[in-house]
Amino acid sequence: MQDSDERKTILIVDDIVDNIQVLRSILASHYRTRIATSGDKALALADCQEPPDLILLDVMMPGIDGYEVCRELKRRANTRNVPVIFVTALEDASDEERGFDAGAVDYITKPVVPAIVLARVATHLALQQALKDLEKQNCVLSENVRLREQVERITRHDLKTPLTAFIGIPALLKNRADLPADVIDSVRMLEKSGMKMLDMINRSMDLYKIESGTYRFRPVPVELVKTVSQIEFELSGLINAKSIKLMTYVDGEEASADSRFYLDGDETLCYSMLANIIKNSVEASPDHGLVKVSFCERPQLRITLNNAGVIPLEIRDKFLQKFVSHGKMGGTGLGGYSARIMAEAMGGTMSFTSDDITGTTIVIDFAKDARVKTGERDFSHLRTLIVENNQMLLFTISETLRSIGLHRIEALADSEALLPFLDSKPPAQLIIIDWQPAAGSCRGLIEKVHASDDWRKVPLLIIAPESMSEECSHLDESDAVLFVSKPFSPDILAKKVEGIIERMLQLASGGDADDSARA
Secondary structure, eight states, rough: OOOOSSOOOEEEEEEEEHHHHHHOOOOOOTSEEEESSHHHHHHHSSSSSSSSSEEESOOOOSSHHHHHHHHHHHHSTTTTOOOOEEEESSSOOHOOOOOHHHHEEEEEEEOOOOHHHHHHHHHHHHHHHHHHHHHHHHHHHTTTTHHHHHHHHHHIITTTHHHHHHHHHHHHEEEEEEEEHHHHHHHHHHHHHHHHHHHHHHHHHHHHHHHOOOOOOEEEEEEEEHHHHHHHHHHHHHHHHHEHHHHHEEETTTTTTOOOOOEEEEEHHHHHHHHHHHHHHHHSTTOEEEEEEEESSSSSSEEEESSSSOOOOOHHHHTTTTTOSSSTTTOOSSSHHHHHHHHHHEEEEEEEEEEETTTEEEEEEEEESSSSOOOOOOOOOEEEEEEOOOOOOOOHHHHHHHHTOOOEEESSSSGGGHHHHHHHHHOSSEEEEEEEEOOOOOOHHHHHTTTTTTTTTTTTEEEEGGGGHHHHHHHHOOOOOEEEEEEEOOHHHHHHTTTTTHHHHHHHOOOOGGGGGOO
16 A cells, blocks of 8 residues: 555545545545535635545535536636546436536446446546656657657657556456446546547657657648547537637638538648647637637638737747746646647748737648648558557557558458458558467468458558467468567558558559569
8 A cells, every 4th residue: 555645635525424435435545535525615625735636526416516516626727637527326328428518537326336436536547647747748858859869768668558558458348248338438438538648649759750850741631620620629628618619710701510621731730730729729818708710722721820818928029939838827838839840840830910909810821832742752542451459559550651651541350350341342552460369370361361352462461479470471472471570669560561662552553563572
């Protein structure tokens, strides 16, 4: 058991003493606990010099109910990042939706099961700590080259390694038939949270690559109206807390459900760039204000974002520089800076104006003739099929392929789904299979793939333990089967795929890939 000074603090909020005692008996041996029997007392105990690390909050209470307590916690700077788990007897889906809309991260139904309470509390504390660690590492990343290299190692290994369990265990649990439906829903939410954390880590690595000059820009069409909608959903807690109205326009007209606007860019950079400037605009806007995002193509491709807030004079001259922040608790001063260098990495330029009459307007201009760089080869039409059931590995493989320009990716959960796929779909130009030793030999599967006239020339890349390398090396005399041992490096995977790009291009054009073109 941890020393009492090191243990996390859980605030238990319930107006019924028996309920408090049940939760306290479950948690007391693992965490420090505080008790509140009303919404007012909960706010007073939470919004203090040392706020709790997590709050277990009852919904039905006299006076201020749990929903309003949660909304108020998310409005306050000192408590907005404290995870809130609702503990309630309400089981209707609309009640859960209302709880998540208020800002809760999870839902536990009464009567509580001790194992589930401990598991969910531990998971959300771990995620919260990981997010704090990641934010600190991002600050360190920007200090100097030596520290950036150190943080690269940390983000690639130290943070991703625990995420393997955080993503992999929910993937196993959600397939169990003996778990209640509400538990399965929570497990799915935890899995998505883990994927979001992994996505954040990879975005921070993009920033590092841009700063160090190692980022390779391979443009593909990115639809920005949908991107803004996704960002609005991600920021819904902050937007609702300030009663902000976010509106999107395309060529001067308010965007509809069918509106589309494309930029030849990088999907991850476009999302991060827009997310940073939209979040900054929402935070800077007065309550009940309007944040306006506009896209136009003439006289040049331009993105503008306006809010009624004004950039303080103290930082206005250096607003888009690194570490510039003013009056924002926990602000790193990296949001505007990272958005600017991401825009520049995609061939854009960012500028702004700010005054008391028009508010603040961010402008990002892209030269039409700079959309696709001369001499860059286009691989975006090549199709890849991945057979992988681990979401983190699927994400890693997909991101590696995208880094070399392969964006048309389809995924199957297991090899059993591959055979029907071969009969119903036109051929891809590459199949990647993560082979598990428990599945036995992959010889039979590969023989069936090569028995198809349409698929027999398609390269197969097998990712498997080193112990299977000899078996894989003897599977095909024509060298159409490639092998990557795991755990694998994304760089090794990228080089292996780059080695067969010519063969993939020949297959896509309808030509035969002769033996000399095979890697």
